[in-house]
Amino acid sequence: xxxxxxxxxxxxxxxxxxxxxxxxxxxxxxxxxxxxxxxxxxxxxxxxxxxxxxxxxxxxxxxxxxxxxxxxxxxxxxxxxxxxxxxxxxxxxxxxxxxxxxxxxxxxxxxxxxxxxxxxxxxxxxxxxxxxxxxxxxxxxxxxxxxxxxxxxxxxxxxxxxxxxxxxxxxxxxxxxxxxxxxxxxxxxxxxxxxxxxxxxxxxxxxxxxxxxxxxxxxxxxxxxxxxxxxxxxxxxxxxxxxxxxxxxxxxxxxxxxxxxxxxxxxxxxxxxxxxxxxxxxxxxxxxxxxxxxxxxxxxxxxxxxxxxxxxxxxxxxxxxxxxxxxxxxxxxxxxxxxxxxxxxxxxxxxxxxxxxxxxxxxxxxxxxxxxxxxxxxxxxx
Numbered sequence: 001x002x003x004x005x006x007x008x009x010x011x012x013x014x015x016x017x018x019x020x021x022x023x024x025x026x027x028x029x030x031x032x033x034x035x036x037x038x039x040x041x042x043x044x045x046x047x048x049x050x051x052x053x054x055x056x057x058x059x060x061x062x063x064x065x066x067x068x069x070x071x072x073x074x075x076x077x078x079x080x081x082x083x084x085x086x087x088x089x090x091x092x093x094x095x096x097x098x099x100x101x102x103x104x105x106x107x108x109x110x111x112x113x114x115x116x117x118x119x120x121x122x123x124x125x126x127x128x129x130x131x132x133x134x135x136x137x138x139x140x141x142x143x144x145x146x147x148x149x150x151x152x153x154x155x156x157x158x159x160x161x162x163x164x165x166x167x168x169x170x171x172x173x174x175x176x177x178x179x180x181x182x183x184x185x186x187x188x189x190x191x192x193x194x195x196x197x198x199x200x201x202x203x204x205x206x207x208x209x210x211x212x213x214x215x216x217x218x219x220x221x222x223x224x225x226x227x228x229x230x231x232x233x234x235x236x237x238x239x240x241x242x243x244x245x246x247x248x249x250x251x252x253x254x255x256x257x258x259x260x261x262x263x264x265x266x267x268x269x270x271x272x273x274x275x276x277x278x279x280x281x282x283x284x285x286x287x288x289x290x291x292x293x294x295x296x297x298x299x300x301x302x303x304x305x306x307x308x309x310x311x312x313x314x315x316x317x318x319x320x321x322x323x324x325x326x327x328x329x330x331x332x333x334x335x336x337x338x339x340x341x342x343x344x345x346x347x348x349x350x351x352x353x354x355x356x357x358x359x360x361x362x363x364x365x366x367x368x369x370x371x372x373x374x375x376x377x378x379x380x381x382x
Contacts, residue, residue, distance in 0.1 A: 039373070041365035042380040043328055044311060048357045051307040051345055054298050056249075057278075059217035063210065063291045064281070067181050068203035069094060071196040072174045073102065084187050088179050088207065095177035095204060097196065102172040109165035116157040123147075123154040183209035184287070208291065213284040215248065215260065217297050218275040246280040248289075249296040258283050262299060308355055309348035314363045315339065325355070326362040326369050334362070334373045 075097040082094050130147040133139040179185070190196060190204040248256035260282035269276055280297060282289065289295075314325045323339040339354035355361065362369060363380050 038332075038376050039365060039368060040376040040378055041326075041328065041334075041362045041369065042378050043360040044314065044363050044380050046308050046310070046351075046355050046357055046359045046361060048306040048308060051304045051309065051350065053301045053304060053343065053345070053350075055219070055223065055301055055343075057217040057219050057297050057299060059215045059280075059295055059297050061289050061291055061293045061295060062214040062216050062279075063208045064213050065181050065183065065209035067179070067183075067207045069177060069179070069205045069207065070200060070203055071095075071097060071177060072198055073097060073171050074197040075099075075101070075175065075195070077190055077192050077194050077196060079192050080188055080190075082185055082188075082205075084185065086185060088182065088185050090179055090182045092179045093176055094179055094185070095190065097175040097177065099172055099175040102168065102175055105168040106165065106172050109161065109168040113158065113161040113165050116154070116161040120151075120154040120158050123151045127151040177204065179207055181207055181209055183207045210287050210290070211284040212281050213289045213291070215246070215280045215282060215289075215295060215297060217278045217280060217299075218270075218273070219278055221269045221274050221276055224276055245300045246282075247298045248282065249298065251294050256282070256288070256295070260297075304350070308351040308357065309345060310339070310341075310351050310355060310361055311348050311363050312344070314361045314366075315341070315349055316366070323349075323354075326366065327355070328360040328362060328375060328377055332375055332377055334369055334371055334375060336371050 078096045078098050080095055082088060082092070088094070127147045127150070130139055130144045134141065134144040184207070186206045186208070188205050189202060196204070246260040246262055248260070250256055260280045262278060262280045280299075310325060315323050316325070318324055323341050325337055325339055327335045327337050329335050337354045337359075339349075340352040342350035342352050344350075360377065365375070369375075
């Protein structure tokens with residue numbers, strides 16, 4: 001009997017030891033088996049603000065005023081009175097044409113005026129005498145009429161001679177070729193000693209007014225219609241009563257320090273490009289802007305009084321390319337919202353639909369975000 005019990009006791013002891021060795025203790029349970037804490041996300045609370053909308057358009061600078069200098073009388077150029085590339089004032093002498101023949105013409109016209117005036121006096125006296133004699137029937141009516149006609153003819157000759165004198169003086173004055181506008185004058189195509197003719201095809205020089213200066217911009221007709229509708233509906237307020245403000249970025253990327261104003265938009269659309277040309281005017285006191293330069297203009301289109309800006313890093317795209325963002329609801333659960341976005345402004349998108357003021361939008365922690373997930377919320381420093 002003892003021989004039978006000994007093996008049973010041994011087997012029972014071995015079984016208890018095996019179980020105690022293979023059963024994990026509470027201290028050795030993996031951390032993953034415990035309940036995982038809710039992940040933390042950073043959010044930005046949406047708040048309405050006033051936003052000035054801008055658009056960036058390509059453009060080129062254009063001269064404000066240009067005048068091609070041509071002679072109005074013919075003759076030999078005596079001297080050139082300007083330096084090429086210099087700034088000149090309106091009325092400044094540029095060229096002097098030989099005035100000798102025009103001075104003679106003025107003298108001849110003065111003599112003609114004196115001759116006509118000398119013929120006028122006896123005709124006037126005769127007409128006065130005949131006017132008195134006709135009352136007493138001392139002269140015939142025909143003689144009286146002829147005297148009055150002779151007086152009128154003499155007066156017309158004086159007026160004609162004075163007009164010829166004025167024309168001769170104008171031609172003499174035109175031998176002084178002056179600048180019609182202020183600006184910068186270019187190269188001289190005529191040198192002293194050259195013969196010029198009135199209204200010739202070749203310009204003697206060209207003057208360009210560079211301060212202020214125009215900037216011609218092109219904008220899509222679709223964008224222009226969108227802007228007009230937004231202004232008409234009241235969704236957007238006009239940028240300013242004195243015209244939209246415009247700032248420039250030069251071709252090398254540097255900003256132009258002075259601000260301009262939008263002046264006009266063309267009344268027709270370019271059929272080849274579907275765009276509308278607009279013109280802005282800029283002050284240019286230092287002549288930093290020259291005609292033909294390529295620039296980029298930033299135009300203040302209007303003001304959204306109650307706009308929502310969502311950070312760009314909060315916006316993702318689905319397979320269809322639709323914009324979406326995660327929002328934390330009142331139970332701290334993630335909700336996916338579809339968004340209708342407008343243009344970018346700084347580091348955010350303007351939201352037209354999908355978000356409201358007070359919504360908490362997730363900007364950090366999107367890697368493992370899922371709809372309905374419970375999260376812990378931390379306010380972003382953005």
